[in-house]
Each structure stands twice: as C-alpha cells, then as structure tokens.
Amino acid sequence: MNKTIHFTYMSLILILFVLFIIGYIRQGDNKLTYEGLKKDSYNYHQIYSINLEQINTDNVTVSDTLSVLKENGENILVSEILNTGDKFVIRFNDAGCISCMQYFKKHIDYINMFISEVGAQNVICLLNSNNPRIIRSFKKQYCISCEVYGLSIGLLSPIMEVSDTVVAYYFCVLSKEYLMENCFINIQEISERTDAYFESIKRKFAVLDGKGD
Incomplete structure (x- = not known):
C-alpha cells in the first residue's frame, strides 16, 4: 500500500x-x-x-544661388558644381555628434568603395560645417576621395533637415536641373535595402556616363 x-x-x-x-x-x-x-x-x-x-x-528644387564652403575656405555656387553633370550627394548632418560619427564610421568602407565604382567626379559630400579645418579633417579621417564641402544644416532639404529628429546622414542625387532626386535614408537593421539602393544608383550613373548596356 x-x-x-x-x-x-x-x-x-x-x-x-x-x-x-x-x-x-x-x-x-x-x-x-x-x-x-x-x-x-x-x-x-x-x-x-x-x-x-x-x-x-524627391523633386524638391535647390536654389541655383546656394553656395557651399570649400576646404580651402572659399565659397562656390552649387550651380558651378552641377555644371559637369548630376552629382550623388552624401549629406552628413553633424560632425560634432559622437554617436552620429560612430554610426557613419560603420558604413564608411562601403561608401568609399561605392565612390570608387561610381567615380569620385560624380560624388560630393556635404558636411554640416562652416569651418574649413573641420572639412579637411573629416575628409582626411575617413579617406574620402570625392570633394567635401561645408553646408549648414537646413539649407539643402526643408524636409530632411528641419524636423524633431534630424538623421545622421542621408543620400540623394542633385540633378543639373537643381532637383533633389533618389533621396534615401539608411536603416541599419535592413542592409538589403541599402544594397539595393546603391546598386540602382550605380546603374543610374553608368547610364549617365554612357557605360550602361
């Protein structure tokens, strides 16, 4: 029992x-x-x-009188830059933000590889700065082969740069007609989306340069 x-x-x-x-x-x-x-x-x-x-x-017009700061301290009109054709733009909004710089640094090798494939003459970087020394330091630190110019935040895009939360960096194409096209904000967790975007931009400039099929 x-x-x-x-x-x-x-x-x-x-x-x-x-x-x-x-x-x-x-x-x-x-x-x-x-x-x-x-x-x-x-x-x-x-x-x-x-x-x-x-x-x-997309298709927001940029003023043809807009000027940017060169690394030597001189100003140049965006219209002069676009005289040679459309430009792919890397827009970096805050060189003084440590977390933003770390975020950008994670992707800089990919970005530099992209610049070499598209051609440095087709790419510009617009840095949120009015200090030539910061512009030179930024270009040297990240080994950026394209031209880097200074442009204060809020002057390029009234939508991307005037909001409660300004993105660390974004990409777009400035056309010869002074239009912002192919605007893109990277999402770190979805790398496939970024890869697809860069591939589409490569095809775009291959056609513009007469290298497309």
Whole structure:
C-alpha cells in the first residue's frame, strides 16, 4: 500500500514537473513571438515614416544661388558644381555628434568603395560645417576621395533637415536641373535595402556616363 501511494505521489510530481516545463517553453515562445512582432511593427513604422520623408523630398528644387564652403575656405555656387553633370550627394548632418560619427564610421568602407565604382567626379559630400579645418579633417579621417564641402544644416532639404529628429546622414542625387532626386535614408537593421539602393544608383550613373548596356 505504501509503495502504491509513493509511486502515485512520484507520478504526480513528475506530471506536474512536465506540465511546468511545457508551460515555461510555451511562455518563452509567446515572449519570443511578442518580441518578434514588436520588432516587426517598429521596423514597419520606421520604414513607412522614412519612405514618406524620401517621397516628399524627391523633386524638391535647390536654389541655383546656394553656395557651399570649400576646404580651402572659399565659397562656390552649387550651380558651378552641377555644371559637369548630376552629382550623388552624401549629406552628413553633424560632425560634432559622437554617436552620429560612430554610426557613419560603420558604413564608411562601403561608401568609399561605392565612390570608387561610381567615380569620385560624380560624388560630393556635404558636411554640416562652416569651418574649413573641420572639412579637411573629416575628409582626411575617413579617406574620402570625392570633394567635401561645408553646408549648414537646413539649407539643402526643408524636409530632411528641419524636423524633431534630424538623421545622421542621408543620400540623394542633385540633378543639373537643381532637383533633389533618389533621396534615401539608411536603416541599419535592413542592409538589403541599402544594397539595393546603391546598386540602382550605380546603374543610374553608368547610364549617365554612357557605360550602361
């Protein structure tokens, strides 16, 4: 009789333990599912808001009297830069922001490789600075082969640069007609999106340079 009761108790304990384990696993799965859904939702809203900014910025006209600062301290009109053709623009908004610089540094090798493939003559970098020394230092530090100019924040895009949260950097194409085209904000977590964008820009400039199929 005692053996029977003992066996029954042990069986109940074993069953309860198994049920506990199953419940814990399910709880973990539910937590993972919830975290996954939350992350997907965040990415969706991030992509939606960024795409909206990009769409609203496309085909915005840049003034032909807009001037930028050269690394030697002289000013030059954007119209003079665009005389030689469309330019791919790397717009960096804050050289004094440590976190922004770290974020940019993660992608600089990829960006420099892109510049070499498209051609440095087709690319310019617009840095949020009115100090020639900072412009020279920025170019040297990141080994940027294209021209780097200074342009205060808010002067290029009234949408991208006048908001509660200014993105660390973004890309666009300035056309000979002074239009901002192909505006793009990088999302670090979705590298495939950035890769596809750069490939499309390469094709664009291959056609413009007469190298396309």
